[in-house]
Amino acid sequence: MPxxxxxxxxxxxxxxxxxxxxxxxxxxxxxxxxxxADALRPIRETTLVDLACGTGSAALAAAEAGARVTGVDLxxxxxxxxxxxxxADAVRWVVADAARTSxxxxxxxxxxxxxxxxxxxxxxxxxxxxxxxxxxxVFAFSTWVRDGAGSxxxxxxxxxxxxxPAGAYSPDQWGDLDVVHSRLGAAFDNVQFESGSxxxxxxxVESAVRFISDESPMHVHLLSxxxxxxxxxxxxxFTGALSTHADSAGQVAFEAPYAVVTAHRAH
Numbered sequence: 001m002p003x004x005x006x007x008x009x010x011x012x013x014x015x016x017x018x019x020x021x022x023x024x025x026x027x028x029x030x031x032x033x034x035x036x037a038d039a040l041r042p043i044r045e046t047t048l049v050d051l052a053c054g055t056g057s058a059a060l061a062a063a064e065a066g067a068r069v070t071g072v073d074l075x076x077x078x079x080x081x082x083x084x085x086x087x088a089d090a091v092r093w094v095v096a097d098a099a100r101t102s103x104x105x106x107x108x109x110x111x112x113x114x115x116x117x118x119x120x121x122x123x124x125x126x127x128x129x130x131x132x133x134x135x136x137x138v139f140a141f142s143t144w145v146r147d148g149a150g151s152x153x154x155x156x157x158x159x160x161x162x163x164x165p166a167g168a169y170s171p172d173q174w175g176d177l178d179v180v181h182s183r184l185g186a187a188f189d190n191v192q193f194e195s196g197s198x199x200x201x202x203x204x205v206e207s208a209v210r211f212i213s214d215e216s217p218m219h220v221h222l223l224s225x226x227x228x229x230x231x232x233x234x235x236x237x238f239t240g241a242l243s244t245h246a247d248s249a250g251q252v253a254f255e256a257p258y259a260v261v262t263a264h265r266a267h
Contacts, residue, residue, distance in 0.1 A: 047107060
């Protein structure tokens with residue numbers, strides 16, 4: 001019988017909540033991923049695929065830069081939103097698993113992802129990226145990096161529910177340079193890891209908690225699996241953690257480290 005205080009290990013329902021609220025806040029990182037890939041190998045008039053594209057921020061940035069773009073996401077609801085955005089007609093949108101796209105072998109000069117592929121099982125994902133890329137093609141993606149001080153968006157989960165099961169993969173593992181090298185080393189060359197910091201800002205603690213409870217799909221999905229008492233405990237933990245980042249006017253701001261990882265497919 002399932003433990004009501006532990007979440008179901010099934011994949012996140014990314015149609016839960018309102019993913020656009022997350023995408024809008026991290027769109028600047030999507031632009032950075034595309035610009036970094038372009039600096040390594042110009043993307044204008046080349047083929048590019050945005051894997052786990054969500055509502056398409058990286059795909060649209062790449063199309064604006066002149067690439068011939070395909071955007072792939074498993075969640076049809078997010079592809080529907082992406083395909084309705086300004087400039088979306090320049091992108092081919094595909095509903096598919098990022099690790100099993102059915103797109104052509106060697107069909108792309110560049111693969112990008114903005115905080116997307118980090119949620120995909122890594123072994124199958126890496127094999128698919130290698131299959132999709134031409135020899136020497138660029139792989140560029142962003143990942144969150146574990147913060148020693150703890151993130152008010154994530155630390156309360158562990159403090160309230162406990163550590164995830166041993167052996168499970170988690171998105172922030174990609175933020176460890178040793179993990180990146182171990183996963184990419186056999187099939188990719190010239191692995192680079194560029195660190196950055198993203199500022200999360202909310203008008204108040206209450207609006208930050210609403211982002212967690214009503215908008216962020218990862219959090220909405222997690223909360224939906226908990227019994228009422230545990231859900232209340234977790235929301236209280238989020239409220240307490242976020243309150244430590246509120247200024248005298250009640251506004252909340254905190255930094256979240258991230259990295260943009262790039263590599264070339266080995267010949």
